[in-house]
Amino acid sequence: MAEVELKNVIKSFMGGKITALQDINLKIPNGMFTSILGPSGCGKTTLLRLVAGLEKPDAGEVLIRDSVVNDVSPRERNIAMVFQNYALYPHKRVFENMAIGLRLRGYPEHDIKKKVVGVARMLKIEDFMERYPKQLSGGQQQRVALGRALVREPEVFLLDEPLSNLDAQVREVTRTELKRLFKDLQATVIYVTHDQTEAMMMSDFVVVMNHGTVKQTGEPISIYNDPDHRFVAEFLGTHRINLLHGRIEQAKFISDDGFIVFDTKIKTQGNVLAGIRPEHILLSTHKEIPLKGISVLIETIGSTHLVSVRVGENEFKILTAETPNLQKQIMASFSLHDVYFFDDQSGRRLRPDFF
Ligand SMILES: Nc1ncnc2c1ncn2[C@@H]1O[C@H](COP(=O)(O)OP(=O)(O)OP(=O)(O)O)[C@@H](O)[C@H]1O
Ligand SMILES: [Mg+2]
DSSP: OOOEEEEEEEEEEGGGTEEEEEEEEEEEOTTSEEEEEOOTTSSHHHHHHHHHTSSOOSEEEEEETTEEOTTSOGGGGOEEEEOTTOOOOTTSOHHHHHHHHHHHTTOOHHHHHHHHHHHHHHTTOGGGTTSOGGGSOHHHHHHHHHHHHHHTOOSEEEEESTTTTSOHHHHHHHHHHHHHHHHHHTOEEEEEESOHHHHHHHOSEEEEEETTEEEEEEOHHHHHHSOSBHHHHHHSSSSOOEEEEEEEETTEEEETTSOOEEEOSOOOOEEEEEEEOGGGOBSSSOSSEEEEEEEEEEEEETTEEEEEEEETTEEEEEEESSOOOTTOEEEEEEOGGGOEEEETTTOBEEOOOOO
């Protein structure tokens, strides 16, 4: 299975008025499940279409297994793409929808049948082979679209938000099935999603994008634990990170309202944002930096609660299994180790320096 690489890729639309991708440099690892994660309009589909050969870059190179493929047609790239809307042929039965790629490539009938039946069995759609797409549920159609890609045995699978039309429950089951399936195949998968949970749960490798640029790449857990940019810290995580405006003076953090002051190991002076995840603040005084405030809102999520605590002019969200009362004094704490500092202007992570 091939590795995909983008070198200095630029892509714009409307005669340069819209820049969809700005100077992308990216290596997609071989045989792994990679998610392209980012908000709507950040360039995810454009990136996928460039890899598929459905769009040409304005500048830069797309490589598959170390070969530049800029001038190679989509059909010759040995890549299969599953589109968000499935793009099934409404007048063809399921079997023909799945077989079409093999037919176009001139496979003998016997081989086509064998492959399609094998994949249909794996995806548990073998009973639907004589139906038309409109006679299937969304989840079943999604599996047919996936099956059409799988029978081709491509070098790279490109999937553009393939689960977005499914309801929450089917989505969760399908997510697990897909992860297992691609793991077994050891396939190189590029999976586009704007859903951070999906990217975190399914991927070996995540590419976080914003405004046509790559913000960070890496294993899901390392991106979550060690964000390079404010955007990444805010985008990842089930509950949004608390961001506190303030400044650093002589390695001390001072919040804008002056209520929260603590020592840091940051030497840079100036305006910063301090980021602390709701799950890293405890409703106890066990950690070194105290937070004293009033509970102003409690949102219950099954067995846990998200408690909003007002401290001076700031509001923190704290994730806890306890059930605190509203409008009560709260003693909470966090440790310096769990605080990320970001430059107020650029959003870049400021790291402690030990000179
Ligand atoms: N054919 C096109 N013509 C003009 N502008 C386009 C075209 N395709 C994409 N764009 C623009 O390029 C940018 C990136 O679009 P793209 O479809 O890659 O985003 P996306 O990350 O896939 O978003 P979504 O999550 O909403 O699908 C957007 O601003 C979009 O409006
Ligand atoms: Mg898209």
